[in-house]
Amino acid sequence: MVLVAAVAAVAAVLYWAWRSRPEAAPAAQPVPGLAWVPAESGLVAGINLAAVRGQPWLVGELRGVAGAQTETLDYRAFVEATGFDYARDLDRVWLGVYGASEQPTVAGVAEGRFAHEKILTHARAQGARVTLQEGIELYEVRTRAQPAGSFAFAFLNATHVAFGSDARAAARVVECWQGRAAAVGADAGRRGKLERLAAGQSLWAVDDLARWQPTFLRAQKDLQSVVTVLAVGVAVSGQGLTLEAEARCREPQLARQLHDNLRIAALAGRLALARQPDSASRAAGEALGNLTFTREGDAVRVRVLLPPSLVAALLGSPAPAPARP
Template identity: 30%
Template sequence: MAKRAIALLFLAAAVSAALLYYLRRGTRAAQSSTIPDLITLVPPEAPYLIYADLAALRSSPFLASLMASVPAPAVDKQYAQFVRATGFEYTRDLDRVVLALIPKLPANQTVALAEGRFDQQKITSFALLTGKLEHQDGAEVYVLPATTNSGAASFVFLGANRMALTDGPRLAVLPPRASGGLAPDMRERISRVAGSALFAVGKVGPVPENFALGGLRSEQFTRLMHSVRWFTLAVRPESDRMRVALEAECDSPENARQMAGTLDGLRLLGQASLSDPNTRKRLEPEALRLLDSLLRIVEVSRDDLHVRLALELTPEMLSSLPRVIAPKTPVTSPPLR
């Protein structure tokens, strides 16, 4: 139980990031910016990562309005017990988080790094109710046993306000890495979006031959997907609105040109589909208005190898959200406030 509660510290941030990703698609990529120090601890072999400056997101009027417009989720009992025992509540005490995915066999490994306000004595005491303390590479690592619902996990404090957690009994971030630990190609892509409050960067692996978009298969689109080498997502709050961009980096300017044309064609096709009477019967009016707004304002652009989907989310769009994204099942962590 201790492992699940501590893991919620990081997974809650991932849920917040996933929600933001679902709601948005676009902003112009940031100019080259300083890479957050927390990211320099990510294992250099990790091809995918998500970074969230939760302190900045909490101060966003747009996000505050967004969370106020949707139903509050139920609170997980184990998470509530963790909060009572440790005094840590992620919506208040977690400031920045990085999630890195490392493809491995037999199972992928996830590494989470976090900055915030932690009562180390209370958190370690709670962890030792079911876990144990080990010394790995000169560091004190707390190992939490596997349960019927999840595998083993481990975490370590990297400083007064910093900690790391990973699935499995051994951490992948020891010893602390110097700022040169990132691979040059990953560093270059991160620098393009590092000024954003939330961003994701990934090196695209092999695309299945039977790849389908929304259940529709297209040989041309599958071929174009094979040309994508990297992707980035950037979310930047600006006063009462949110700018977002999703960018794909192709292997040639020609493939990027075709990708941009295909995506713009799909956007127009989506608009036409929303005008179809059968589609309008299947969707709630709020969903129709929201989808129509998104398809109208999304911008598709291209710059050499890069194809970008960009849009700006406004307060007017929030009125359609409650019925569109209302959860059908209870969420197991409190909302980001």
């Protein structure tokens, strides 16, 4: 009897250890867009819209959110003239952000299905300025939305479009596409880190704070003294949304402090939100309660799975019906 009890106890411990093991991170995969995003980009991001379309429950939620938003005059006119629907025709986007925090430069590549001639005809009708960039036509149009600005693009081939917040940014992408300018992917070390963080994610963003910071982060001096790189990712599946975040700290001791502070903040937030009368706040509190925190060397990672019902509650919409087998 003692032997049986001992074996059972050992088995229980082994089972607990197996269940508590850290989930293996997806293997890093090549990210094509890193070869086209300018090397000076501090924030690099990507989105796989094709993967999102593969999850009907999420498509329904996003349509509900989009329906509550007002489209800009520029986009509405573009859709009417070209028939382009980003939710249907756009597959993947990679972009980089650099320059001044107050007026950042955005440059990237979109992959999908484009009505080439209709888009060019619409651009010309809007008075686009056309320049030739090493054999590729580059179009720059002024936007009507306030504050007024510009948007530039160039067809790289039938399925890829370079874009930028101005003609210079779009031209920079064309240069990277043609191999005449350095792209983010030219740095093997940086490319490897980005591919690791992007692995398995439907949406991801990595900000190297030494290269570029959004305005709201520039004001966070305490955070800047601790963190060097911030990364976020969202993986879409039939189980819901898996949100992950990683902060690289200046040294392991700072990572330990950040890890502890985040756990305390999550607990305090959960308790405060649980007392709120609205369902969205309570759902946010539940999400905070489901967070898992890990620390490894100078890195702190946070992860949470939001099932479809919880996503619906956070967005204030009815819970989606369970998928039929």
